[in-house]
Amino acid sequence: KAGVTQTPRYLIKTRGQQVTLSCSPISGHRSVSWYQQTPGQGLQFLFEYFSETQRNKGNFPGRFSGRQFSNSRSEMNVSTLELGDSALYLCASSPLGAEVPPYEQYFGPGTRLTVT
Amino acid sequence: AQSVTQLGSHVSVSEGALVLLRCNYSSSVPPYLFWYVQYPNQGLQLLLKYTTGATLVKGINGFEAEFKKSETSFHLTKPSAHMSDAAEYFCAVSLNQAGTALIFGKGTTLSVSS
Numbered sequence: 691k692a693g694v695t696q697t698p699r700y701l702i703k704t705r706g707q708q709v710t711l712s713c714s715p716i717s718g719h720r721s722v723s724w725y726q727q728t729p730g731q732g733l734q735f736l737f738e739y740f741s742e743t744q745r746n747k748g749n750f751p752g753r754f755s756g757r758q759f760s761n762s763r764s765e766m767n768v769s770t771l772e773l774g775d776s777a778l779y780l781c782a783s784s785p786l787g788a789e790v791p792p793y794e795q796y797f798g799p800g801t802r803l804t805v806t
Numbered sequence: 807a808q809s810v811t812q813l814g815s816h817v818s819v820s821e822g823a824l825v826l827l828r829c830n831y832s833s834s835v836p837p838y839l840f841w842y843v844q845y846p847n848q849g850l851q852l853l854l855k856y857t858t859g860a861t862l863v864k865g866i867n868g869f870e871a872e873f874k875k876s877e878t879s880f881h882l883t884k885p886s887a888h889m890s891d892a893a894e895y896f897c898a899v900s901l902n903q904a905g906t907a908l909i910f911g912k913g914t915t916l917s918v919s920s
Contacts, residue, residue, distance in 0.1 A: 694849070721906045733896060733910035746907035780849060784906050792838045792857060792905025797849030 691716055694783050694798035702804045708769040711801045715762050715783030722764040723795060724756060727778040736779075739764055740786065768803075776805045808833045808899045812911035820919050825869075825884040827914045829897030832878065838900040839880045840908065841871055845893045853895075855905070856880060867891070892918045 695714045703709050715722050723746075724736040735748040739758035756766040762783075768775055782795035813828040831837055838857055842850040854865025861873040871882045880897060894913045901907035 721904065723906050723908075725908075725910075732912040733898075733908075735901070735907055735909060738902075738906045740906075746902060748907075782850075782906075784904065786904060786906070790857075791903050792840075792855060792900055794852045794855070795850075795906060795908070797842075797851070799847075799849050 694781055694796055696779075696781050696798040696801050698801060699799065700802045700804075702806060703771050704806055705771055705773060707771050708767060709771060709803060710765050710767045711779055711781075711803070713764045713766075713781030713783075713798060715764070715781075716785075716796055719783035719785050719796070720762050721784040721786045721793075722758055722762065723782045723784070724764070724766050725780040725782065726750075727780055727800070728776070733780070736766065771805045773805050776803060778802050808837070808901060808909050810897050810899050810909055810911035812895075812897050812914050814914055815912065816915045816917070818917040818919065819887045821889055822886050825882070825887045825891065825916065827882040827895050827897075827916065829871075829880045829882065829911060830878050831880060831897070831899050833899055838903065838905055839871075839873065840898045840900070840905065841865065841869070841880075841882050842896045842898060842910075843893050844896065844913075850896065853882070887916075887918045889918050889920065892916055 723738040738746040758764045778800040784793040809832045841853040897911040898908040
């Protein structure tokens, strides 16, 4: 099976712009979670989607949003970019239902976003 | 609120030595705890997880962790370090039963010298 794929892998944006990142989960996985990784704050949970519904949300401002499509692919959007949004954005998928929870999350390689 | 504290941002050991990475958690409910590893320029990979039952959990690559409720700890150990163990290790507690909303510690970088 192919792993979690994230596109693009690298992105440079200017402060004030918006950006959309994409995540394709492992085939059959219906849960997709997003995390932000920075040197200062470490790994922080953004949100999780399951069956096109946001089930859990971390403590991030409303500029960060996401959605999930019927094929389980997910996108996250950041509007009005700030310098502090520069980070590695990781997507993870989980099988859910295949075994007794909790489930392993399978992480993608991430999208490196640089805001200038 | 749930949180995780990893003691020591950097641990250095010699090849063949014991690896001990410390993790303490805070949770108002029985926790689901995880250890993930991140190799350079790669995504995270699950090492092991604790749910309920046996407090000593065995994972991949010879790692194991012991859940101690009285100490709110979930330390990761490996009897004999290998060069390939050099990576960043993250302890996490789950916000939900599914394990799909994780609160991570700040991570511990493990260096292994020959």
